[in-house]
Amino acid sequence: MRPWDARLARWLVGPLRNTRVSPNHLTTVRLLVGLAAAAAFLPGSYAWTNVAALLMVLSNFLDHTDGELARMTGKTSRFGHLYDLASDALVTILLFFAMGVGVGAEARSGTEFEFPLMGALAGSAVAFIFYIRMRIEDLAGKTATRQATLAGFETEDVLYLIPLVTLTNGQSALLVLASICAPLYAFWALFEYRRVVQRLRLSTVSGVVR
Helix, strand or coil: CCCCHHHHHHHHHHHHHCCCCCCHHHHHHHHHHHHHHHHHHHHCCHHHHHHHHHHHHHHHHHHHHHHHHHHHCCCCCCHHHHHHHHHHHHHHHHHHHHHHHHHHHHHHCCCCHHHHHHHHHHHHHHHHHHHHHHHHHHHHCHHHCCCCCCCCEHHHHHHHHHHHHCCCCCCCHHHHHHHHHHHHHHHHHHHHHHHHHHHHHHHHHHHHCC
């Protein structure tokens, strides 16, 4: 079952099939919206933080549109794939860092630098996970990096709940949790990558022996 957001993205980009709009154009739009979300997090005020959360949700959704248009039109390319991954990494790092800056701006004296560091750590770990998943996909195919799904929702769809976090002023708790869990998951992803490499080496050796 394909994720709901991917289905909606495919339906929305359908009219663009025979136009000059390319998947890279949509990647750029997603990147700009993500950067706007990061900028909106910086002030740390309640209003701007909630605007940032909505932009973050929109950016996350737009991330599906370029891939859907590429598959629909056959306009796939190595550059487009790398551009998409680089945009994902940049937006993720900046969003978490900017959220940390915003929380730090509103925090008590002495803790204003802790939250940006947490955000940078969490964002960098997530970006590293993106890179490892790309390497696994290159080695073992896209199915090797397929996320767990439930009723049409993927693991990453939890990001759509960010507005609930900002509405309840839960950004500080989110940053603490993300700064712990994201690095741990990054280590697990690295372990998975090493296991895939080892399995492929064993398969190659087994094929040569036969």
